[in-house]
Amino acid sequence: MGLIARVLEEAGIATVCIVMRREVAQNVKPPRTLFVKFPMGAPLGPAGEAETQRGVILEALSALASATEPGTIVDSARAWKR
């Protein structure tokens, strides 16, 4: 997915990626990344938890708006609670 972000960015679209595997983002280097400690299959949090999902999206949008360094990785403080 970081590869798609890089192609979009090269075309002039500012991107932010959500990732669950920090080391993949470290290697692929998307322009802006939010790392969440959630399992594969639940990138925005558990099913039915709209507030968590919304919060993760807002964290990603905040990274989109505030990052100034290419390759920035922001670590979400959220923990998986199931």
Added chain:
Amino acid sequence: MTTHLINTEALERSYNTVRQKWDPHFEWVVNESAPWAPLERPLAQTALALVGTCGAYRRGADCPFDAANYYGDPSFKEIPRDTEPGALEFAHTHYDHAHVAQDPNVGFPLGLLRILEAEGVIGRLVDPAISFSGFLPQTRQLLTDTAPAAAKRLLEAGAQSALLVPC
């Protein structure tokens, strides 16, 4: 390409699994730097596109991704931004579908982004959203063909920014 790979036990396990089960030539991608397109306006004035890689498609409207292909499916689908979550299915065989099956917003959050648009957090949610199926051990066709085509489509639709959601 592997000279600067940041490796972990988890990556090593995935590497071995992919090579043994699906693609004997698989290598992790390593890049030395990241491209950069500055966000030119505040979010509240920005057209934001959703790009998902969890294999979302519309039941009865789109042909599903070829999720059974050992080398993945590099194509993408255009998903109209007003698609209801209940109309989405997910074709991707490399993650647990329990959450997206119960709540499609977990993997393809069109509903949540429409709310953020209505609240003025983002200026506009771009139509269409773009959906890929993210297991792709060979990346050449994605990089030279389908991802640039998706970028072109999003620029035509007025996208200035994009949120990428994996699975």
